[in-house]
Amino acid sequence: MHLFIYNLTFGQRDFNALDSILEYETSLSYKKKKIDSLLHITAKKNIKDLTFVISIYFYQNQNYTDALFYGNLNLKSIRDQKNIDSLPYRRSLCNMGLFHYQNKSFDLSENYYKSVLLQNKIDKYQGRAAYRLGVIHQENGDYYTALSYYKMAKNSYFESSYTKGEIESSIKIAEIYESLNGKLNLEKGRKILLDILNSKRIATIDEIYLQDIHLILGNLYDQEFLGDKNKSEKHYLKSLEIAKIRGDEFFETGIYNNLGNLYLKHDLEKAYSYLSNGLKHSNSNWVKAIFLHNLGIYYFKAKNYEKAIECIELSITKYLNLDKTSSIASVPEIELESSLYKNYILDAYVFLIGYKNMHKKTKKELNTIYKDIDIAERLIDYIRFEIEDQKSRLYWQKQASKIYQNATKTAFLTNNPEKAFHFMEKNKAVLLLKDIKDRELKKHANLPNDILKKEEQLKNNIYQLQDAYVFNEISKKDSIHDILFNSKIIYHNFIDSLKVDYPKYYNYKTLTKITSLKELQNSLTKEQLIIEYILNEENGYGLLIEKEATTFFELEDISLLNKYILEFKSKIRSPFITKKDFESYKELAFLLFQKLFPFNNASKYIFNKKITIIPDDNLQNFPFEALIISKKELASESYLITSAEINYAYSISFLKENQNISRNSTTNFTGFAPVYFTYDNQLTALKRSENEIIDAENFFSGHLFTKNNATKDTFLQNTHDSKIIHLSTHANATDSIIPWVAFGDKKMSLNELYTTKNNAELVVLSACNSAQGTLNKGEGVMSLARGFFYTGANSVICSLWNVDDKSGQYITTNFYKHLKKGNTKSKALHLAKLEYLKNHSLSETSPYYWSSLILIGDAGSINTSSYLWVWFLIIGSLVFIIFLWWLKKRK
Template sequence: MKPKKLILILLLVFWHQKAKSQYSYKEIININKKTKLSEKKIDSILLSITTKDSIYAQIAHNFSVFNFKKTKNYKLSIKYGKKEIHILDSLKIINKRHTKALYNVGKFHLKLEQYQKAIHYFSKAIYSNKHRMRVAQSYCEIGNSYFKKGDYYKSINMFIKGLPLLEKHGLKKSILIQYIKLSNCCYKIDTKESTELGLLYLKKGDSLVKNSPKLKLTYKKRNFLYTGLANLYSNKHKKNYNKGREYYLKVLNNSLIRKDSNHIANAYMNMGELYLDINNDSCVYFLNKSISYDFSKKVYLNETYRNLATYNQRKKIFNLALTQIEKAINYCFKIASNKNLNTLNIEDILNSNHKKSALVSLKTKTEILVQLYNTTQNKEYLQKAINNVQLTNKIVNILISYSTEANTKYLWRKEISEIFNLGIYTAYLLNDSKLMLELMEKNKAFLLTLNINENIKLTNLPDEVSVKNNVLKKDIFRLESETEIHKTSKKKDSLFELKISYQNFKDSIHKIYPQFSNHNNDIKQVYLNKVKSNLHKNDIKLYYTLNTSNVDANKQSMLGLLIAKNKDIRFKIKNIDSVLLAISEYKKLISKPLTQKQELARFKKVSYSLYNQLFPTKEIKDLIKNKNISIVSDVSLENLPFEAFNTSATDLRYLVNDCNISYTYSSSFSEFNKNRDRKTNTDIVVFAPVNFKNTELSPLENTEKEAAVITNLIDGDSFTNSNATKENFVRKTSNAKIIHLATHATSANNPSIQFFTNDLKLHELYTYKNNADLVVLSACETNIGELKQGEGVLNLARGFFHSGANAVVSSTWKINDASSSYIMKEFYSNLKNKQSKAEALNNAKRTYLKNHSLSEQTPYYWASFVLIGDTSPVFTTHYFYYVGIILIIGLLIFFYFKRK
């Protein structure tokens, strides 16, 4: 603050108080001249002012800004800023000063890395809404706060909301700074879409600078702009290394001229990383120069040491690489080298500005430790690698539990998935089946289980809370869908405001009902002993996982774990590149009728090859015969129907003839899901629109007959033609034991399933509730969707699990109407006869094969439907009921004869 301004304010105080203060005017002036306004002296001055009016608020404001600018004491800035706000609130003064005061306190909290408190005050500034520029800046600073917290997608939403306002009401310098901050967030997300978004705003920033000759831009701001452009141009999605190098050199030259050591260090680090990406040994020169200029020993060293470690890892200098990567991790969390990383607490993790870098470094450390084992055969390195994986899991779980946007959670799951795969490989080297299973389980369907658990917790809250939550979620999903189509600013604004309202609502729930919070996750993981104890003697669990890191000599490897009642087998699949190629070809062959001899011969060869590679030993092949196999597959094996594998070298014999096959997301999810409380009052509800109001959709003539056959077998309700509406589906299926849908479906973009008039989209299943033991999706591609690494595929099948289903039958390609109806008839006949779900579906396929010939036996016609989830019978014989009846009859006979 300028001295003249402070003198003026203090003069106002003097005259306003009419000498009531304990300080004379001369004493106050002397305090200012010496600029030694200690907290005690400021408090004394404020205490001496008895009238708490707007002038008092202005004085508190000036002391707040004085501490911010002169002493950098942000705690005192906050203290006096809050006094200003308190007085303005008490006087009910809602004006520009009020908005600005709230914004300032938010900014001071941000300086102290108190991100949630910063968000709170920025949000209040937006609500105050009397200073348009500060409101715009508040949106952007909330975006910056979420960026610091690692909630990257939420951050982008805030920037995109604030920037149009800032472009209209803000200063050009401020606009440019926020463009740069948004681009940093896009760089962290590291997708093709985020890269394009970041470049869009940075190009706008570059144009702003070029078209504003009066804009006096410091070289530091130019450096930030050029660094942002270089980062995005040289990433894996653009790979424009020449453009990246051009901008990095501009930054380096600007910084060398001004002898700015921090900016020089950063420029050298970025140049080093660029050369490392193109495998140029010059990277070492630049990275070492970065260290020599980083005099603060903390600004950029986490990235520099991480890149040096990667370089030495590639050169197989593993001990040096390990030392360097450990330094990188320590710098990420600002901890001393002698501190145990396992002592990291929630605050250490959430307050780190280098979360993404920390996870990359932890992954690199795991790789190095495994490579050290490969070199030395010292198993201590493997145990350290496992410890590192467990630490990373702890960090990611914390980041997920404090993230508010679903896409950010998926981002963190992707990061941990790669590290889990490394851990699984490490457990394999340790010959530890228990550890392999533990890590395989952690790498599956975690967010699905978390979301379902949240829904269950909601049902235990008061009805009005649960209803409001559901309404808000429905509105958000609806607007997200509409925004995807129309992309109008009005729709985007409505969606943004709704998401803010929903987050405030959830925050209030967490405060009132702490048990609702996912910060206290009570989901249990099942371990090897539990999995074995749950298996019957004819049951087998079969896990696969693909590791794409460079710790294996073959660059990537696939591992398997077979679990039977009394044994477990770990195995490694060789020639993984040929396996992946075979999988791709296999999927193409099975998704169409094989009418040509050449195609059929090729199918026999490819499917037999996959059978031998994915069941690599005679012991495994013998063990699976005549068994019930539940497959927990890796993302590389998604939508791969094992039952159509050819098991004969000379003829064509399908694996489905030898065993019952089903699929599951994970054993932990299955255990959690089957224990959900499901109450039903109807055995089955069938929906078959047959014809559609949308004339572009072809009629499904066989589905009306399919619906009639099913309801003749199992007593229930059937909705066909114009009665098969979305509204009836939502109203009539919530308490059905079986839900059957025979209709059209689509897997593109937002997957949906078609009813007579309109469709039900995947996101709508997240707010719909069912109690079904089984959902059957007799429609095309209902098991297809967007792949999320570490979670699985976001498809209609997963959506029905989210809404309550215990098991789902879904399809992996475009099905044939006639053959599907045939299989469904057999399937339900088997269910009625009290067969398990797995037996019922596999027997239906076997019956189809037995009664068809030639090209109609090819997998396209019968193998598309897969069972996911619980395999137990839908209908069981109630032995206790019959035993009870027999006992009652027996007693009646006994008493009858006794009377005789």
């Protein structure tokens, strides 16, 4: 903690009087009475300096209530002097932020620190405020926001030549990279710290910072991607050496834990020696918790599962500061919500649930695990609710996925499909579901239009800056990053202000409801099947759900299955040329069908069914309809598509929520086909694309934009009121930085797409790889298709790989033909693909040509009927009635 104390000059009489009061050995309450009397007779001009010193005195005595009281007086006196643009004002704001932080009023603490940043004065107080905001967000698990604040602090300290603060911020940045893990992040963390050690200023760095640098470097070398035992141990021992010289026993003990953790991978006996000895010398609950956590891992590796579980459970009680009699099965709500160690606790529960699944034998014993799962779920929900940054939310969804994978295993071992379905749903598209739900609920908050417009403008500005950051050269990235980060601060401050001015706006942000298995089954017909999967590198499970029954199955030999899935995806992305190609594919596709549908008479069971598949992990963007369900001679007669109607969904909960949104569009069809892309030589002309949307418009009248008219602006202006939006163009969603879709004059990024709105029942993306994107475990693929769902679509037809122009046009044209006849979206696409197979032969029947286009989302029909006939009927009836009246009158 750092307080900002200056040599103060004020009336000597008042100073001497205050000095006497503070040094007098009596109770704080008595001192407070004397202080109040002194302030009552003190000249106004001295109040500012007196209250500043008094607030610090109470803070140092851990009396945060009085520290805040006098800190407020200090701020008021500065405001009264109309000096709010001064250094003393920013200093006092920083202190108020610190007092509130220690008083566990984290929201208020954050507001004071943000007030410092809003003054936009580059000095060490701006650095300190940014640094403390980094600490707050780091403790909440909002790592990406914390990283931005630490970078801001580092820049402020650098500009104000405050070397100590700059180094302190650099260490925290490296610490965040360690938490985020991954090869690139670990390399960044190492570079930052090694640059400090190799710089000329190394001789001026305090030993306490050198101690931290070597510790974190040890951690950065002791990681999955860059594991280097020797370098890790070298830095740990150097950190330990410094701690011993400094006499820092607390830190010394912590390093023994890190050494123990290092040796868990290399030498169990040595690991136990470090961990057990360190535990004996631990004084704080937090340090004991970490030792116990690692000892649990040690006992598990030593195959002493009972002891492993005991250690992990005890570590959780220490993290939460529970007494010895408390049970982790009934953790008080307040303890979970206010804990600063949510990430450590969640990690402990991942191990605990996994260990219990392996050790518990009877169903009764296994059922006790659900209490642990319930607490872990509550913890996950608290973390999600607190975090605004999208990257940090995705990070925690990935962590949550570990819990839900283990929880599904518990459900399988206890034969509980209801709970399994819940866990599978919580593992998929929860963030997308929350975004859609929040947007709908916000409509009922009754915010003024100018507020809604301002929020939209602020969000759009952030998206544009994110694109600018990616597309600009390296030399401009730092300045764009600073502007982007300031824009995020302004946006979050704006949202915070609405909590006070428009409480309904904030109250709509509730935890998202997940559909239950019973609710789903009640909505199904006898022809419908739902198949939902959950899998990772170690385990995999599936649920086959019918109206009256559920089949819960395990995917066996998951590592081999994942290998087959990747091989299948590779084979299907190009046409088959020889008979050997077909035979090799058939063998693999049939094997995968048996593994993914591992129940008796599967091919007969799914015959003539309407199947909705909710995939996971490696099964994302996997064309199930191209699987082989029997070993018939002709592959075209044994594809799954010939037996069943297939569509896909991100999750049932998202599907149901999205279907409930009211969509009322007056335009039936809007099509875009740029054809030529003169601004980018790498984008070839798509000469069939114009015919594709013309053919579609023959079935559904509407608006067509081709060639020079198919611009980004025409798209933005003409899609908000269309039932069907069709894009026949180039796209690249395999680009993990920023996916894009091409128009006649320029590209539109996924970030720009997020700023649009549509009201579509269906979006057809006849563009390459539009279902592809970065896979985020526990959430799904960040694709263009997902972008259209985010902006309002009820369903999306998208491509899994490069669409062949000829076959793509054939299938989409026939799709619209069958859709016009009143078929559902799923049935229309099903029939279009069957027609393609029926009317083509040899290599052209390769799944490459027909299985790329898939339907995600609502599978129902689209009502594109015109209501003009109703008006003609009404007008005709009126004319007839008038005619009869006229005849009657003549007679």
